[in-house]
Amino acid sequence: MxxxxxxxxxxxxxxxxxxxxxxxxxxxxxxxxxxxxxxxxxxxxxxxxxxxxxxxxxxxxxxxxxxxxxxxxxxxxxxxxxxxxxxxxxxxxxxxxxxxxxxxxxxxxxxxxxxxxxxxxxxxxxxxxxxxxIPAITAHRALTVGEDGPARLTPNALAGRKILVAGGAGAVGNAAIQLARWAGAEVITTVSQEAKARLATAAGAHHVINYRQSDPAEAIRRIAADGVDLVVEVAAGANAQLDLAVLRPRGTISIYANDGGSPVELEVGRNMGLNARYQFVLLYTVGxxxxxxxxxxxxxxxxxxxxxxxxxxxxxxxxxxxxxxxxxxxxxxxxxxxxxxxxxxxx
Missing domain, CATH: 3.90.180.10 (Medium-chain alcohol dehydrogenases, catalytic domain)
Structure with a gap:
């Protein structure tokens, strides 16, 4: 041969x-x-x-x-x-x-x-x-950078925590929903249309919010009265105000993309008041x-x-x-x- x-x-x-x-x-x-x-x-x-x-x-x-x-x-x-x-x-x-x-x-x-x-x-x-x-490892990194959170994901590693996944119909968002749910978190996600809401629900999100149909901050606060523990963020500029409105004190915003390209502006006073943590995620240099x-x-x-x-x-x-x-x-x-x-x- x-x-x-x-x-x-x-x-x-x-x-x-x-x-x-x-x-x-x-x-x-x-x-x-x-x-x-x-x-x-x-x-x-x-x-x-x-x-x-x-x-x-x-x-x-x-x-x-x-x-x-x-x-x-x-x-x-x-x-x-x-x-x-x-x-x-x-x-x-x-x-x-x-x-x-x-x-x-x-x-x-x-x-x-x-x-x-x-x-x-x-x-x-x-x-x-x-x-x-890349999508699943990015999601894993985003879920494991919180100050009080786990460095590894296992069943119940995120038990008792509320995680907000922005853009739950994307590849990273999908992986973040599935991994967070497997690790025991209560998962909230935001989407822009009903077709994407169906996908996020299929991925396992407990709560799916169409941000074009309601006030997303209000809807998220009804679910997480004390705020969310961590945000997996795909549009850092566009969602900056929403993230601060729903983040709990000492919460973390994990940024892996800035879809839409809106400038990212940090309000120092609000972030200090929350003791907020920002973690940027890019696999090329993560180690x-x-x-x-x-x-x-x-x-x-x-x-x-x-x-x-x-x-x-x-x-x-x-x-x-x-x-x-x-x-x-x-x-x-x-x-x-x-x-x-x-x-x-x-x-």
Missing amino acids: RLQRSMRAIRYVRSGDPSVLELVDLPIPDPGYGEVRVRVVVSGVNPTDWKSRSGTFGGAPAEATTPNHDGAGVVDAVGGGVNGLSVGDRVWVTLAGDGRPAGGTAQDYTVVPAERVFPLPVGADFELGAAIG WDRITAAAADINQAIEDGALRVGEQAGLPLHRYSLEDTAAAHAAVESGMVGKVLIAVNPT
């Missing part, structure tokens, strides 16, 4: 709209010391991927780049010095291309450091594996010790049946082929609700 010597890969050599993405044929790379090669089954697309490709984040590429940080597949080869991973293991990967332009998951095979590869729990499919990565711990907790939630994807879990899946990667990027860039996945090597 003739061995495969080349693979399909998506590459871009300049910043721009999705049309800069091209399908090329490349040699299959070999893993070096401390690395593994993964045959990618499904690649996940996140906002950070199109922002990098467009030049919005990180500027122009210094070299040819394969997009997409998240994915799931099967370990195909193992370099020296790697323990705990073997050929044939089902795995998920995250931040595959961080500092490694050729390492993105929009290709048949990717070579990544072993620390970026995690076992895919038994019973979890590759679509779930490709969907968790691999925290990412590894988050991945372990996320896998436990998956094993417990508490973290899922799909319409029934409040996160519709939108599937594309590798050849249609440009369309997949365009869908995420346009704000498509749900999770965009690329079937690289369908099983």
Whole structure:
């Protein structure tokens, strides 16, 4: 049998709209010391991927780049010095291309450091594996930065706490709802329309508030009279006043995005009065010790049946082929609700 010597890969050599993405044929790379090669089954697309490709984040590429940080597949080869991973293991990967332009998951095979590869729990499919990565780890970090809160998530770790998730129909919001509920919190979320309310309810939110139909601060205070313990925030500028109106003293606002781009202005007096804590969340610099711990907790939630994807879990899946990667990027860039996945090597 003739061995495969080349693979399909998506590459871009300049910043721009999705049309800069091209399908090329490349040699299959070999893993070096401390690395593994993964045959990618499904690649996940996140906002950070199109922002990098467009030049919005990180500027122009210094070299040819394969997009997409998240994915799931099967370990195909193992370099020296790697323990705990073997050929044939089902795995998920995250931040595959961080500092490694050729390492993105929009290709048949990717070579990544072993620390970026995690076992895919038994019973979890590759679509779930490709969907968790950046969104679920971001959600985990956002939920574990409170002054009086846990550093890890387990059942009952957030028992007795009230968590507000802004934008509960997004990928990070969906993961935050599911993880917070698994950890025992009472979960409140805000959405902009009824279709998104249905998704947030499917994710497991106890209370869903359409902020266009009522006064969200009043509605949240009816649920949390003393204020919420923590806010998982996707639109820091737009929601600044709401967050202060509903935060309890010594509460935390975890900011992972600023959708809408409104300026973030801090009212010093109100924040001091609350002893408020602000935590900005970006995985590129959070440290691999925290990412590894988050991945372990996320896998436990998956094993417990508490973290899922799909319409029934409040996160519709939108599937594309590798050849249609440009369309997949365009869908995420346009704000498509749900999770965009690329079937690289369908099983």
